[in-house]
Amino acid sequence: MSFTFPFSAIVGQDEMKLAILIAAVDPTVGGVLVFGDRGTGKSTAVRGLAALLPKMRVTVGCRYHCDPAGGGSACDQCAALKGGLNSKPVKSELIPVPVVDLPLGATEDRVVGALDLERALSQGIKAFEPGLLARANRGFLYIDEVNLLEDHLVDLLIDVAVSGENVVEREGLSVRHPARFVLVGSGNPEEGELRPQLLDRFGLSVEVKTPTDLPSRIEVVRRRDAYERDPAAFTGSWHAEDERIRRRIVAARKRLADVTVPDAALESAARLCMKLGTDGLRGELTLMRAARALAALDGLAEVDDVLLKRIAAPALRHRLRRNPLDDSGSTARVDRAVAELFV
């Protein structure tokens, strides 16, 4: 059994950890894009998330982990079960939230799903073999090196992420199944730029940099070294901290529905987006949802300007229209606008 580096053992990187927690509390925020130099622990943080999430309830035997409570987005078989004349309560079980890796070199047939070749050749029946998107339903899809992803896969992911449904029409198959997942990506800006359409799919974006102060650097190296020498012991020693974070996420999810967003906050958010000139309205929506999730995490009852200020940069820095002649980075522009608006 392989042990992932514990989430709570990551030194510093507070913005990145916060963004990931928000995405875990409220999946509708839309996912996290982590940009940074090599060697900053981006992949480490995202993989540590999987161990952190509380288990979820799924219908037994469903390939797409459908929610037994329904909620409208069930696959065909589960919908049939619910509408059956017998109406027995569906059997359900708890499984860990899927965090699926989209590895480099993945081909379309494995991502989307395809004809089950083995059954077709040996028994002559047409069966659908689900792909990564099916496995990631109601979970997370992690893309390492987002900049290197091939264009046709990018188009596919955008399409599915928008509609929440994966439609497969190939090799004589016609299958439609739910595919709602949170996209998490990591990448290195030096390797190339992302298309704006893909960039927009991510709710929050964070930039990570290696710490520059000596004590933090020593601590990072020390922990990493200890983890590599004895992964089991190291993971065990951080278990309590991870548990604490998991309880925080669970409590935040319960509180989420009760957090109110006053009109004043809506107005501030709209003003901020207008000032920055973000494209479309997704900026405001993300800002509101993220601020609400942050309020739930901190145990507050309503969203106020302080929360908006904290979450403005991650929510908006990747939605600014690029002015190629403007020297300042996007983060600086957001900070400037925030400082001017929320005096």
Place this chain on the structure above:
Amino acid sequence: MSDSPVWADATLAAALFAVDPAGLGGVALRAPAGPVREQWLALLRGLLGQAVAQRRLPLHIRDDRLLGGLDLTATLQAGRPVAQRGLLAEIDGGVLLVAMAERLPAGTAARLAAVLDRGEVVVERDGVAQRHATRFGVVALDEGIADDEQMPAALLDRLALHLNLGEVAPRDAVAIDLEGALSQLAVARAVLPRVSLPDAPLQALCAAALALGVASLRPVLLAARLARAHAALFGREEVEADDAAVAARLVLAPRASLLPPEPEPQTEPEPEPEENPEPEPPPEPEPPADAPPPPEGEAESEPPEPELPEGALDDVILQAALAALPPGTLARLKAEQAAQMAGRAAGKAGAVQKTGQRGRPAGVRRGEPRGALRLNVIETLRAAAPWQKLRRQAVGAVAVAGERPAYTRIEVRAEDFHVSHFKQRRETTTIFAVDASGSAALARLAEAKGAVELLLADCYVRRDRVAVIAFRGRTAELLLPPTRSLVRAKRALAGLPGGGGTPLATAIDAAALLADSIRRRGDTPVVVLLTDGRGNVALDGSAGRARAEDDALAAARRLRLTGAAVLLIDTSPRPHAQAARLAAEMRAAYLPLPQAGPQALSQVVRATSVAAAAARG
């Protein structure tokens, strides 16, 4: 015993790599192909021994061979998909040799880096979903000569040892006694799991990395592992100052990007020197040939170890690293620090991107495998699968009475064929050669800069790359190597001072050189020269208008021979015949700035680069 400390270090590096190939990531060896490199490789092979498998990585290897995919023969024979492992899974426990690493495509480097990080190959392709644990070491052979020919940075960062054997003479490349070394290695491998790393050397390595400007933390981790390997090699079970010093020298020094600040004790008037005894430079580690006797227990003949006060260990390690920097580096680093280049745009930070987009997969479609198109087996089989029953009946696979037909052949027809499409993206790199001499500065430098900025905006939209050469005084300088970062381009231009003579010939030659290297990498170069055409500094640096003009025309002819598309923008206040003649000699498009508004300017550049791209095909 070799006279060359570089060779001695290289020998030590080979031995350390042989102790722990997977843990150290690997070795990046920069040397031209020749006797020195062959000697080192033979040395390494000897040290690794028979037990460790060594395989070569073909440069343009495809994903299905690298990561894993379908075994075509077995699939067709068995009638169901049979997976086969890729090269990276097969080399578990061995060493991967990457030749011509400077030409490695970025995609392959990224896949290699991903596997090195995770310690396993994750295959999700062609109907195969598998995971194979694999740990191996990489020996990357970099044959690049120019400064901008480097291995992909993603891979370079994960290899602990960076060696440069370019300057080593063949007679210095002596062999070592393998027998003794092999036995020492066997002992080292046994001791390695027990070696402990106390906190003090770890802190010292972190401090040294920070002082040398090594940004990423991965090298520090690799240095820690190297220190352990070094301790194991000399039979110790705990890492000491000596081991850390060697690690700093071999791992951190080659990645140094700045000079540490001057040490304070020189300026302190207090009795500091008594508390901080000037630490002796660590003893030169002997090559494994003369195996030093392993220390018996605690008694060691080393400088006063436990009495070294705080910070002195850090200094020791740092001094060791500094001593390893080649002599020119210090001068160069000082010069770079002194120069007012914002963001170190003049340096080679960030490796030049290999396009490697030749052959990026772009989907699979129905079609005949004609010409250069590759048959995609798995999709073809999937298309054929639903029809097997019917086709077998049609073919007449009838069961003979009493005999079971073992008919497992798959009937494939032409309409089932699917081919893989690959995208070949040809990028354009626009080279701006900007005249920053006194004559230009007086008149039009500001306008020229403005024009360039608008052109940069265009390049951003088209996702081209830009490079900037500035010339004034006696030299032409590459201010900005090819990059997509507009911010860096703008910063490089903003800091450009004006004044001095116009070394036109030098500039044209520099542009031609850069265009050539861009073309060799597979991109299309476009040269935009902003000048008033009145050179007054000749190729050898002497002043004199007549010779300068002759040299400029000769250089223009050489630029024409490279075949790059050239645009000459005349920045003189009134169009001068000189500039027009230069443009004719280069066979360049000629555009006088006064008559060109910004829109016309960007249109002309766009037209030039489109024409250039079309001409290349």
